[in-house]
Amino acid sequence: MTVEDYLSKIIQRDGVAHITLIDPASQKPEESVRLAIAAAQGGTDAIMLGGSTDAGGQLLDITAKMIKEKVKLPIILFPGNTSGFTTSADCVLFMSLLNSRDPHYIVGNQVQGAYTLYKVGMESIPMAYLVCEPGGTVGWVGDVKLLPRKKPELAAAYALTGKYFGMRYTYLEAGSGAESALPPEMIATVKHILKENVLIVGGGIRDGKTAAICAKAGADIIVTGTAIEKAGNAKELTAEIVQGAKAGKKA
Numbered sequence: 001m002t003v004e005d006y007l008s009k010i011i012q013r014d015g016v017a018h019i020t021l022i023d024p025a026s027q028k029p030e031e032s033v034r035l036a037i038a039a040a041q042g043g044t045d046a047i048m049l050g051g052s053t054d055a056g057g058q059l060l061d062i063t064a065k066m067i068k069e070k071v072k073l074p075i076i077l078f079p080g081n082t083s084g085f086t087t088s089a090d091c092v093l094f095m096s097l098l099n100s101r102d103p104h105y106i107v108g109n110q111v112q113g114a115y116t117l118y119k120v121g122m123e124s125i126p127m128a129y130l131v132c133e134p135g136g137t138v139g140w141v142g143d144v145k146l147l148p149r150k151k152p153e154l155a156a157a158y159a160l161t162g163k164y165f166g167m168r169y170t171y172l173e174a175g176s177g178a179e180s181a182l183p184p185e186m187i188a189t190v191k192h193i194l195k196e197n198v199l200i201v202g203g204g205i206r207d208g209k210t211a212a213i214c215a216k217a218g219a220d221i222i223v224t225g226t227a228i229e230k231a232g233n234a235k236e237l238t239a240e241i242v243q244g245a246k247a248g249k250k251a
Helices: 003-014 029-041 057-070 103-120 136-141 152-164 184-194 208-217 226-230 234-250
Strands: 017-022 046-049 075-077 091-097 123-131 169-173 198-202 221-224
Touching: 003 017, 003 046, 003 123, 003 198, 017 029, 017 226, 017 234, 029 046, 029 057, 029 226, 029 234, 046 057, 057 075, 091 103, 091 169, 123 152, 152 169, 152 184, 169 184, 184 198, 184 208, 208 221, 208 234, 221 226, 221 234, 226 234
Parallel strands: 017 046, 017 221, 046 075, 075 091, 091 123, 123 169, 169 198, 198 221
Antiparallel strands: none
């Protein structure tokens, strides 16, 4: 079964899936493994590896291998550039940062990595990556023209562009460490446009209540990263967010 099919079955069953994002550059590989184990015990559906700076190369490869030995969940790559790739993962989000001002993040890195991806035969999921206010580190590194929270129609236009390009996933990102999650009005507007396409929402989701709001608004996949990394109770927090997201879909 492909990772995409695996996530689709979870979405069909529960209404929403949860992915834990771990930045290999934020801690030693042993700590990343501990976080992955705790997240798995808390009910997350997959582990995503990536970050905006220094999250690739040997450190990524070692981290992915160590997690794979301990956690029986798919490992999905969330590359910031061509260094964010390792054959020790199961799938890569082949994404385009559509609202970047730098063509390198829209198509340049993708061209550099495409042939390698083809040769190794790893599963890839085409995805439109859209960064919204406040944007965080990825907004600065990716030279992004941030999508305003009060203009959901602009986010919808970009999402629709990605869909027409053939991208099956759209990731609405508030940025790591954002003080608040994206407005439910923005999530709902984008999901209405995307219809059957998968909508990922991340950034600023720190508790079950917020996850429920995002899921109810239309998120198909909830991503949490910084909150899990900083939590002293990663397993319990993951469980709260997973349960909140599922409850939001049923509301």
